[in-house]
Amino acid sequence: xxxxxxxxxxxxxxxxxxxxxxxxxxxxxxxxxxxxxxxxxxxxxxxxxxxxxxxxxxxxxxxxxxxxxxxxxxxxxxxxxxxxxxxxxxxxxxxxxxxxxxxxxxxxxxxxxxxxxxxxxxxxxxxxxxxxxxxxxxxxxxxxxxxxxxxxxxxxxxxxxxxxxxxxxxxxxxxxxxxxxxxxxxxxxxxxxxxxxxxxxxxxxxxxxxxxxxxxxxxxxxxxxxxxxxxxxxxxxxxxxxxxxxxxxxxxxxxxxxxxxxxxxxxxxxxxxxxxxxxxxxxxxxxxxxxxxxxxxxxxxxxxxxxxxxxxxxxxxxxxxxxxxxxxxxxxxxxxxxxxxxxxxxxxx
Numbered sequence: 001x002x003x004x005x006x007x008x009x010x011x012x013x014x015x016x017x018x019x020x021x022x023x024x025x026x027x028x029x030x031x032x033x034x035x036x037x038x039x040x041x042x043x044x045x046x047x048x049x050x051x052x053x054x055x056x057x058x059x060x061x062x063x064x065x066x067x068x069x070x071x072x073x074x075x076x077x078x079x080x081x082x083x084x085x086x087x088x089x090x091x092x093x094x095x096x097x098x099x100x101x102x103x104x105x106x107x108x109x110x111x112x113x114x115x116x117x118x119x120x121x122x123x124x125x126x127x128x129x130x131x132x133x134x135x136x137x138x139x140x141x142x143x144x145x146x147x148x149x150x151x152x153x154x155x156x157x158x159x160x161x162x163x164x165x166x167x168x169x170x171x172x173x174x175x176x177x178x179x180x181x182x183x184x185x186x187x188x189x190x191x192x193x194x195x196x197x198x199x200x201x202x203x204x205x206x207x208x209x210x211x212x213x214x215x216x217x218x219x220x221x222x223x224x225x226x227x228x229x230x231x232x233x234x235x236x237x238x239x240x241x242x243x244x245x246x247x248x249x250x251x252x253x254x255x256x257x258x259x260x261x262x263x264x265x266x267x268x269x270x271x272x273x274x275x276x277x278x279x280x281x282x283x284x285x286x287x288x289x290x291x292x293x294x295x296x297x298x299x300x301x302x303x304x305x306x307x308x309x310x311x312x313x314x315x316x317x318x319x320x321x322x323x324x325x326x327x328x329x330x331x332x333x334x335x336x337x338x339x340x341x342x343x344x345x346x347x348x349x
Contacts, residue, residue, distance in 0.1 A: 006054040007046045010038055019106040021075040025115055028070035028085075033059040035080025036070065043102045049164060049236045062087075069096075069128065071119055073103065073112050081107040084116035086124060086133065091243060092302045096125070098135045098153075101144065113147060121151035121185065131188035132299045136180040138163070139320045146323045148183045154210050155327040157182035157295010157307055158334045160315040162267050164237045177237055177267070179320050181327060182295045182307075186211050192303050193218050194274045197283035200293055200306070203333065207296045210326075215304075223247040223278035227254045231261070238266040245301065247278040252285060265312035269294060275303025283308065292341040293334050314342070 013034055028036070033056035040053040052058040062068045066088075073082035082103035086096040098120050103112045125133055135153055137145035149155075161177040191214040196204040208215050227248035232241040240262035242254065255270065262268050270286060272279050286308045294307030317335055322328045 001055060003046065003051050003054065006037075006051070007041065010034075010041050010054060014038060014041075017075065017079045017081060017104065017106065021077075021079075021081075023073045023075060023081060023107065023110060023112060025071055025073050025112075025119060028059075028063045028072050030060050030063075031078060032070075032072045032074070032080055033057070035074075035078075036072065036083055039080055039083055039102055039104065042104055047164065047236075049234055066093075069124060070100070071116060071124070073107070073116070082112050082116065084120045086120060086128075086130065090134075090297075090300050090305075091245065092132075092299055094130070094302075095132045095134065095299050096130050098133050098148070101147075113143070117147045117151055121148065121153070125185075125187055129188075131190070132184065132186055134182065134184045134297075136182060139179040139181055139322065140165070142321055142323045145181050145183065145327070149323055149327075151185070153183035153185045154207070155181060155322075155324070155330050156184050156207050156211075156297065157293075158320075158331050159269065159294055159307070160267065160309055160311050160334075160338075161313075162237060162239050162269065162309075176316055176319070177239075179315060181322065181331075182297070184211065184298050186213065186298065189214060190299075191216060192275070192299070194304055195220050195277050195279045196274060197280040197306070199283060199287065200296075203293065204296050204304075204306075207298075211298060213298060218277065220280040221277035222281060223249050223251060225249070227251045229254050231258060233261060238262065239269070240266060241269045241271065243271040244276075244282070245273055247272070247276050247282050251278075251282055252289075255286070255289065259310070267312075268310045270308045271297070271300065272306045272308065273301045273303055274306055275301060279306065286310075287341065290341045292337040295330075295334075310341075311338075314338075 037056050068087040070085040084101040089097045135148045159180040163178040194215045225248045228246040229244040242258045291308040291310045294309040297305035
């Protein structure tokens with residue numbers, strides 16, 4: 001339908017919701033769709049990077065499958081004052097992202113985020129027998145990641161300045177994207193074969209120990225054949241994600257094409273499959289091209305994933321807030337790897 005037309009229809013349907021009403025939380029019903037779209041508009045205006053959140057019909061379609069489970073906070077009259085949920089966003093259909101947590105401003109002092117978190121991060125995955133969930137928490141303020149951490153999600157990675165900020169920069173400031181902390185929670189452990197790269201073996205083993213993940217280390221091999229990969233380009237953020245399901249001899253060409261599409265000053269994220277015996281080889285290729293560690297992604301492909309990333313501008317490290325010393329240590333380790341990548345790029349030993 002197009003973003004402008006969707007927003008226009010939402011504005012026509014917009015109504016004031018009386019504050020102070022009792023609220024119940026339950027799974028999405030089709031009659032909630034307009035309220036969900038309006039909630040996105042109230043929180044993000046027309047700037048949310050994915051257009052479908054403004055389309056009630058698309059919201060109904062997505063919640064009619066196993067791809068998405070939206071939780072809704074409703075008044076007695078059925079008005080939507082908040083939402084959260086689980087949805088598929090990784091190659092592995094058994095892995096769900098916990099996110100979309102938002103509450104209308106007039107209802108933010110009603111303990112709704114804590115109620116949502118208990119349902120989305122504990123109760124709902126157990127009822128649905130979901131083995132693994134993860135979250136991407138913003139780093140510009142602490143409550144979102146604090147809620148994830150309080151419900152047992154562990155720090156596994158850090159995505160540098162990959163999400164558009166909903167706030168406008170002050171005059172004279174350079175607009176900067178938000179960074180995200182990656183956090184995972186395991187409900188059902190399963191043994192996996194992995195090919196952890198030498199450069200990050202200690203980091204991966206630390207995450208495996210933190211999450212009690214049984215892993216069998218296998219030897220690396222050189223790639224054969226052609227690379228199989230999918231691109232996701234979020235133009236508003238200048239973000240290009242390349243998800244590599246199979247590594248081939250032409251991997252360098254696939255990376256060059258992704259970098260060209262991202263443009264300048266784009267952010268490129270490469271998701272590698274650690275179930276692929278050539279993963280360690282691919283990490284060496286990326287490190288030579290100025291990439292640095294993003295994090296470990298348990299069960300991302302069924303087997304684990306490793307995120308590598310490249311940015312054109314140095315991240316604003318001072319703006320990256322982390323709620324716990326474990327997360328801060330991980331951020332600092334990734335910063336060290338960024339500095340290693342920057343030195344290599346400029347030929348400094």
